[in-house]
Amino acid sequence: MKEIMKTTTILRTVVLCLIFISKGYPVNERSESIKKKPRNVIFILTDDHRYDYMGFTGKVPWLETPNMDRLASEGAYLPNAFVTTSLCSPSRASILTGMYSHSHTIVDNQAPDPGNLTYFPEYLEKAGYQTSFFGKWHMGDHGDSPQPGFTHWESFPGQGVYYNPTLNINGNRITYKDSTYITDLLTNHAVEWLEKRDRKKPFFMYLSHKAVHAGFQPAIRHKGKYKGKQIDLPSTFEQTKTGAYRDLKWPQWVADQRISWHGVDYMYHENRNIHEMIVDYCETLLGVDESIGTVMNYLEKEGLDESTLVIYMGDNGFSWGEHGLIDKRHFYEESVKVPLLVRCPELFQGGIRPKQMVQNIDIGPTVLAEAGIEQPLHMPGTSFIPILTGQTDENIRKEVFYEYYWEYDFPMTPTVFGMRTDKYKYIKYHGIWDRNELYDLENDPDEIYNLIADPDKQELAKSMSAAIYDWLKETNGMQIPLKRTVKYRFGDFKHKNEH
Template identity: 85%
Template structure:
């Protein structure tokens, strides 16, 4: 196995325009939405997401979409910069913006686009102030709140009351901005929802919709409780998390039933689905539904009991995979389900390509539109992953990982524990760790070498420490506020 960095290319001018028409683009981002929690996947039989289902049937559903880091701020920074976490250095939810980053909407502005941002920014320790690349700005500090939010609208803070629900508010404001746009210019809308981040709070109209419903617990749910994880050769740190903030026996330091929490999560997701429906209806009324590129994505996945874990950060499938729905009838026919592996670093290059703007050399990703239009197959044979240990959540170690269509390999840094190797074809639930299998040692060596090759080729061999301030244990803000 030889790592050939498809990302490296000759130096290019990002403002070098192509002959493509400047297409309108809407990018909708959600928080903590895992890849298979949508009605059409059948994962949760009672979950109804008619607008996501329609987006998939009329467009495309990438079943192998991944983030480079399964955590809010690093993933959002990777989307906006098109870079890996070790490059943009926003490695966790507190690491500050280094001040030298360029966001892909800045290139759109230079190309004549009107750009609007609505919702959660949450890039390191940044507040709610307007950011480069957006001609219209509406945001809030950190994670924000579900009810009665205060928005920073182009530098002026406006408080909303009377049980104003954040998902509805952001959607209404985004559509109002589109109504008042300059119709002579192309537009890029970035609608960034708070939902479905914990603590989950659905819109009042959705509360109780799924009361009493339950999910089928995953096959690996009980392994750390029974001790069978030792026979399966899982790392000790995974078992230790079971009774922790990210474990099923002490979820978010509460003793709630997992089924009740999943119900809250799914009911909160209903507001997002309605938001998508509102956006698509607006496009139809304006006669733009055929030509506008619509992309829906999650910033990271979410575990619901797999390996005895909840939440994200780890490199298991449900944590690193995200929903990615794409629709544009002008480009491709609907109903396609590409198996190609794509990543969040591909969003910027994709949007820039459809705007007729050449991507800059510092973006290692590629546009996924040629895969959908049938122009060519994906050249990506693997995806790489990184997560850096956090002071506030010390249960998960630093991890570097690699995934192919066949295998997944995880290397842990700064912890005395075993690494992991899974045969995804024969063990999609990642139950049997083959790291010590004599027949797999050459694969382990090749994938480990490939990870180091990737890090060296992308200037990632040094952990990017950031200057942050930590208070005494118990004195800092509740982690849900980050």
């Protein structure tokens, strides 16, 4: 309890923390070397890739991801990486701006860019970096137009398609045919850009894959590789079906969602077997793994693999049956955790798995720090490189906060606010008559036993609830940023692919 109260006190001094951040890193040998030679950075982002669906984790025994495994063995795997909002557009906006959803106001997949945001690649471009973007944008804008901060641009509208895409390449649209696969196309173009770059300038490349977003479509060469394979379904798969959720004190909305678009009994309004869908997901992921290998092979060929900072991350997690749910949005571990692999042998040794919590708002500060650029005051995150280099007294996050705002198009999930420490998770719902949730993550990592009504946990719940409000107040989040969105008839709902 003392630790929680201490955490609450710390939260009330966020402003002081921001002042500290504004002073930058202390001058030492490492920071001086960064200023002399800005580091090349490659950021690879995937869609809907949950944190433990990689070969080396053993979660799916038959899943093979040799290139992700290589990043983990030669670099770092951060198993406690989280997003601030588990949804495509808000998460991508948080990555690019370094801000929480309520601050940048792109709160869902429909909310437009307010027009006053600065993306961290803009700072890189001004500092002399060559910058490039390849792939899915889908961040407050469903279009494909070039965006600020990127000297080279290749994208497509909205979610895009897996086969025969049309790319907007620096303002010119080109359609590809003959079963051109989007993951391969983006990867090939990214490597071509690296090959043609100005070798006198540092570079930042943002490779943003469509995969592994639903409906999953693997590359032709991977189709059928895992046919007939199955996973062990999670321990919470059946509870909402049997009624056990009442004894476990889960919210009613979780049980109700089982037969919805995001429930295991009617997944995306299809009568499909969950194992078949997971196979499609895993086969689609294989193209992403090969993409990583292609990029790494290029760096090795050019002698850049030791000095280039390579970051691989997912934009949000994904549930596969936990609590009877699929997809994302909620604050359960599978939804909010993302894969985060980092490699740079020149900076830190490989094979490490630091347990410290990091978030997607830390990507911008991390890249800017390695470029020798002072972190802007509006970014509340911090570089996670000191965690990887063993400077464990620096930049240790004691908690992460979460927010998700109810969507007209997907009304099954309520507005969610949450706080997670290393030991506890508190989930607070807004605008719904239901119970909140409190889990002891050390003793109950599957989030089975809701402790919200336990007499000896009432002070804990109050302190975490107060901390959430303090966080929102101190980061200008006490007003939900409502946005004008297009309303669809219910009959159109099942045809929308913006989940």
